[in-house]
Amino acid sequence: MSQHSTPDWVSHLIGWHIYPLGFCGAPTRGDHAWVDKHDEDGAERVTHRLRHLLAWLDYVQELGFNAIQLGPIFDSASHGYDTVDFFRIDPRLGDEEDFLAFTRAAHERGIKVLADGVFNHVSEHHPSFIRALEDQNCEEAQLFRIDYAQDPPQAECFEGHGALVNLNHDSPEVAKHISEVMIYWGYRGIDGWRLDAAYAVPPVFWSKVLPQVRDEHPEVFVYGEVIHGDYAAIAEESGMDSVTQYELWKALWSSLKEKNFFELQWNLDRHNAFLDSFVPVTFIGNHDVTRIATQIGAEKALLAAVVLFTVGGVPLVYYGDEQGYTGLKEEREGGDDQIRPAMPDSPEELSPLGEHACRIYHQLIALRRTYPWLHIARTEIDVLENEHLVYRSINQEGEGHLQVELDIRDTPRAVVRDATGTEILSIS
Incomplete structure (x- = not known):
């Protein structure tokens, strides 16, 4: 049973979620990713793209965000979720000095930095996995689940993706390794972690890892990507502070799209029950799903944002949503490109088409700060x-209390009133 307390700073957390490889314009597929990391003679090179993020910190602060949730930043084979070295910044993004410069600059502005911990699986090109395939008696072999009776040996993979090899979470060595990774980066400025594919990892694994991490970093915030399952039980058994609220995400866009607020009402009741156990991480967009403005249109997308900022939770905004960005998630090679775009060199280069949405988001963040x-x-x-x-x-x-009215009978509109009935925000 969990004995820790979520850090106090999390109660004020409003985060901006970015996918660094896309944000910084790094290639993420196949040969293009490999070529970007190597010279013509095969020697490795580093491209200091992380510096691009520095130009956006004032934008983050001015909008009112106080945390940045980074997508994968560690050395990987392609899209970031296929790690080859947890102790190294991906050379397509830069090096450790670039990362330290970013965390220092963020912290100087009062902005927390959260990292994406992809600890369910690694790349098939991970050196430890390659050694494990070659020698079932080597130390690395216990890190994976490999059937050596087959020829060639076959490893357990993540959701059928042969390039993503599952770690053996029953192994004490895996728990030790992941603890060391989280502790290492905690000393380099990481304030919190999103645990990727946490739904696929036995919760008891985290109950072994997280106490060690918190011994070194008592103020760390840890939440898991949980798409389905018993949210409260997973949070309790694992010792995570929170999990992602996919149920509310789905109900939000679906109820607005299908004109069925009964679905949202049912899920708000569910959300109330979750809040009795933990405070969920809430969102209306992320790096894995179609953009909210594409899913339901620009006007209704702003209504979804109103709900995001007026219900309980730890709200995260996916980069570009606050500018009204569109993008379709497709199940094909390159199908994530639209939802993981490169950003301009500076906020000053953003299109004026996003100003209306950005203004609304600014007001909603201010509302959250006021209450x-x-x-x-x-x-x-x-x-x-x-x-x-x-x-x-x-x-x-x-x-x-705040009263929130959502109306999609004609032109979508939202009104927020304070306890006296005074209108404090109107969107139409």
């Missing part, structure tokens, strides 16, 4: 119709 108790607010429904919903987000720490 910090929204972090653990529970919702109660006042009006429920297919295309019209009114709910109250209620202060659990004292008096007061």
Whole structure:
């Protein structure tokens, strides 16, 4: 059973989630990724793209975000989720000095830095896996699940992807290795971790790893990518602070798209129950899903953002959503490109087409700052119709509430009122 307490700073966390390889314009597929990391003679080279992020820190701060959730930054074979070295920054992004410069600059602005811990699997090109395939008696062999009775030996892979080799989470050596990775980067500026594919890792594994990490970094925040399953039980058994709220994400875009607020109401009730156990990480977009503005249109996307910022949770905004970016996720090679775009050299080069959405996001973040108790607010429904919903987000720490009205009967609109009935935000 979990005995730790989530760090106090998390109750004020509003994060900006980026996919660094895409954001910085690095190639992420096949030969293009390999060529970018090597000279013509095969010698490795480093491209200092992480410096690109420095130009965006003021933008992050001015919008009101106080955390940046980084996608994969460690040395990988292609898209970042196929790690080859956990102790090294991907040379397509830069080196450790570039990363230290980024974390220092972020911390100087009061911005926390969260990393993507891809600890369920590694690349088939990971040196330890290559050695394990060659010699079943080597030390590295215990890091993986390999059937040496087959010819050639066959390893357990992640969801059928042969290039992604599962780690053996029953092995004490894997727990030791992952603890060392998290501790190492904690001393280099990482304040928190998103545990990729946490739904695929036995929760008890994390109950062995995280206490060691917290011994060294007591203020670390750790949450898991959990798409399905018993959220509360996984959080409790693993010792993670939180998990991703995919149920609410799906209900938000689906109810707005299908004009069925009954679905959202049902999931808000579920969300209330989760808040009794832990505070979920909430979102309306990430690096794995079609952009919210593509899914339901620009106007309704802003209504989804209103819900994101007025219900309990730890809200994360996927980069570009605050600018009204569009992008379709497709199940094909290169199918993630639209949702993982390169960003301009500086915010000044952004298209003016995104100014309206950005202004709304700025107002919503300011609203969240004004009413910090929204972090653990529970919702109660006042009006429920297919295309019209009114709910109250209620202060659990004292008096007061916010009333939120969503209306998609004609032109999509949202109104937020304080406890006196005064309108404090209107979107139409």
